[in-house]
Amino acid sequence: MEDENLRKIAELREILEERIKSLEAEIEGLKIILEFVNNLLLEKSFRRVEEITTQKITEKAPTPPAKEPTKVIPLKTSSGELLAYIYVEDKNLRVIPEADKKFDYKTPPFESFLIEKVLTKMREVDQEAVKRSELMPDEALSFNVKLEGDIIREIFIRNVSPQRERELRSAIRWTLEKMYEKTKGA
Template sequence: MAVSLGLQLDEESVRRLLAIRRDLLERVSELEEEIRRIREVVRVIEETLTAQGFRRAAESSSGLEVPLRSSDGRLLAVMYVYEGRLRIVPSGELEFRTSTPPFRSFLIDRVFEGMRRADERRVGEGALSPDEVFRYEVRSDGDVIRSIEVWNYGGERRLGEIKSAVRWTLERMYEKTAVRG
């Protein structure tokens, strides 16, 4: 859409404006390239932190084992951390159901779906490829949760968010089932 300001420019003014426009477009290209390089560095840093961040947890040959405990010390689940993938397995002593709040309303709808939507937006911005989008699957027998599989969880920060959200959710679910029975 062209907008005319009703100004008559002499040839020199037009040349200067074209030069300024060319310089600005060059600068935009330089900044876009710089942003791309910075994102790549951030990705490498996140991968490095993820690899280093859970060294204190018990290491198994199949991945890192991170126990998720309630505030009173009861084992709620074990989170197995692999490269680009998580597997969360509830304690065999407890039975968590997908219908028990806040599993669906908080963990699934708010946390996991929020992460997936954020990644979808990043795909739209060109910052993430479609095969790097956060995804998850709840594996259950009927209503009883057997495991939660997560792929493309991202870096250390997101891993911490997932750990915290899962622990908090399972603790609330445990409290509700302990009260019932």
């Protein structure tokens, strides 16, 4: 009887340790996002106007990738509402919004945060590394946003390092959740 109780307590301890590790990873992701938000607030008055490189498409709904992705990551709100899927293929990420979600690229914080503060900054860092010959030009991060009208159909990000994948996943989820909250409230 006592051995059974000890075994259950040991199992409970393992569950708690795993949960703590999971929460610590989530906190790290939130700290990264908070740093971006703080930088955004500091630089808001010095904001550059940049065009989003977009590609107009005519298809009604995006199709999942033809090539089998390495992994598929669902992005959900904190309340569990499905926002989009990230398809990881080699060093590329394809973000495809859930079919019933209509994310307008003009809705903040898409351009001001995700495009300017996250993706453009990462691209600039890689371009500087290319100039210093630390990175080959075809290894630099690049991205493309596919729209149907003003609605985001796909965000395609090339040359994503494993270190950046987690950061991008957190930033994209946070951005889409904020956009969803704004459109849901409208």
